[in-house]
Amino acid sequence: MSADVDQLAAPMRRSSDGQPPPDAVEGPQLVVAVIGAGDMGARHAQHWRSLGARVAAVVDPDFERAKATAARVGARADTDASGALADPSVHVVSVCTPTYLHAGFTVAALDAGKHVLCEKPAALTLTDARAMESAAQRSGKELRIGFMRRFDPAYQPLMEYTGRAGRPLLAQATITAGVRPKRLMHDALVNGGPIIDMCCHVFNLWDRMFAGEPVAVSARGYTFSHDKPEVAGIAQRALDSALITLEYADGSVGQIQVSWGLPAGIEPVERHNYVGPAGLVTVDWNQHLALRDASGVTRWRSRGVDPWRAQIEQFNREIREGAPREVAGIAAGTAALRVSLAVLEAIRTQRVVAPAEVADVEAIQP
Numbered sequence: 001m002s003a004d005v006d007q008l009a010a011p012m013r014r015s016s017d018g019q020p021p022p023d024a025v026e027g028p029q030l031v032v033a034v035i036g037a038g039d040m041g042a043r044h045a046q047h048w049r050s051l052g053a054r055v056a057a058v059v060d061p062d063f064e065r066a067k068a069t070a071a072r073v074g075a076r077a078d079t080d081a082s083g084a085l086a087d088p089s090v091h092v093v094s095v096c097t098p099t100y101l102h103a104g105f106t107v108a109a110l111d112a113g114k115h116v117l118c119e120k121p122a123a124l125t126l127t128d129a130r131a132m133e134s135a136a137q138r139s140g141k142e143l144r145i146g147f148m149r150r151f152d153p154a155y156q157p158l159m160e161y162t163g164r165a166g167r168p169l170l171a172q173a174t175i176t177a178g179v180r181p182k183r184l185m186h187d188a189l190v191n192g193g194p195i196i197d198m199c200c201h202v203f204n205l206w207d208r209m210f211a212g213e214p215v216a217v218s219a220r221g222y223t224f225s226h227d228k229p230e231v232a233g234i235a236q237r238a239l240d241s242a243l244i245t246l247e248y249a250d251g252s253v254g255q256i257q258v259s260w261g262l263p264a265g266i267e268p269v270e271r272h273n274y275v276g277p278a279g280l281v282t283v284d285w286n287q288h289l290a291l292r293d294a295s296g297v298t299r300w301r302s303r304g305v306d307p308w309r310a311q312i313e314q315f316n317r318e319i320r321e322g323a324p325r326e327v328a329g330i331a332a333g334t335a336a337l338r339v340s341l342a343v344l345e346a347i348r349t350q351r352v353v354a355p356a357e358v359a360d361v362e363a364i365q366p
């Protein structure tokens with residue numbers, strides 16, 4: 001079963017008397033702390049605030065950053081998370097730090113009795129992902145992973161079109177960009193590089209589209225950015241490019257060509273093709289979709305919804321009203337990570353690797 005089918009099918013989380021679940025947050029205002037005040041932290045803080053939550057604290061060791069975001073949402077700024085985690089008025093923590101720190105903050109927040117929305121990818125290692133899963137279970141609090149593409153306006157039409165074309169027999173995604181503007185995105189030990197950081201979106205999408213995890217992974221890895229000054233001196237530089245083949249139990253196949261190795265500044269491109277038994281779906285993410293089938297061509301064009309805001313809005317409903325879970329859970333985060341680690345292992349060993357059997361390999365890359 002897909003790691004997330006349990007969540008898709010989750011009933012309205014209400015007790016037998018129709019009331020919201022016991023851990024639902026009641027009262028006039030949700031109180032939130034945001035850990036990490038970079039691009040994602042600033043987004044989370046602003047979206048929580050615009051939904052009527054009170055942002056109590058914004059935490060970042062870079063105090064100027066913490067202060068800048070805190071000032072925009074009327075929060076206090078801090079360089080250390082312990083105050084926010086010990087604050088009994090805080091209901092929810094948004095974890096927006098570099099990926100290698102996700103598990104530590106997520107586990108601490110859950111153990112402190114907070115609900116958590118942690119940015120994707122869940123973690124860099126299965127040990128960390130499992131620690132997050134265990135903490136969610138023992139705390140009874142809600143843990144979600146920010147696979148916000150589920151809230152992208154292209155997502156529902158893509159699911160509808162691929163439903164009409166029939167479950168894909170062949171899927172192909174090309175994701176190409178210049179060297180990323182932040183060095184941490186190329187660091188194998190910090191954000192993990194594109195095989196973890198970027199491909200997790202596609203693995204998460206395909207888990208649902210193919211209705212299950214791939215059973216076999218083969219891949220080749222490349223580094224095209226050797227000569228690029230932007231990534232010079234990163235001790236554990238991640239592979240910047242890969243060609244990945246995922247095989248599913250029913251014989252269908254997905255292929256990904258990913259590169260973050262072109263010259264910096266080149267406009268990123270992401271295109272997908274889905275060949276189903278009844279048609280072809282083409283995607284220019286996230287602007288255009290087209291379905292070609294026996295009835296002709298059906299086209300869709302984006303109407304510009306902010307998926308991060310929509311995701312936070314939904315999580316807010318899940319916490320406050322016990323709405324059905326739609327924001328991805330940790331199982332989805334772990335599943336995507338398992339495929340990323342299988343890809344890295346396949347590149348390292350040049351063998352076909354089954355994600356279900358992947359060991360807790362280090363995210364250190366070949």
Ligand SMILES: NC(=O)c1ccc[n+]([C@@H]2O[C@H](COP(=O)([O-])OP(=O)(O)OC[C@H]3O[C@@H](n4cnc5c(N)ncnc54)[C@H](O)[C@@H]3O)[C@@H](O)[C@H]2O)c1
Nearest residue numbers: 036037038039040059060061062096097098099119120121
């Ligand atoms: N959902 C998406 O599509 C999406 C897009 C971009 C980034 N992300 C993810 O969001 C996370 C953050 O990415 P970003 O782009 O905001 O990075 P960023 O570099 O802009 O921000 C990260 C912030 O975390 C801070 N930080 C570092 N150590 C910390 C600590 N110990 N405590 C608190 N803060 C700390 C840094 O000072 C920095 O301000 C990453 O996991 C990334 O993969 C997700």
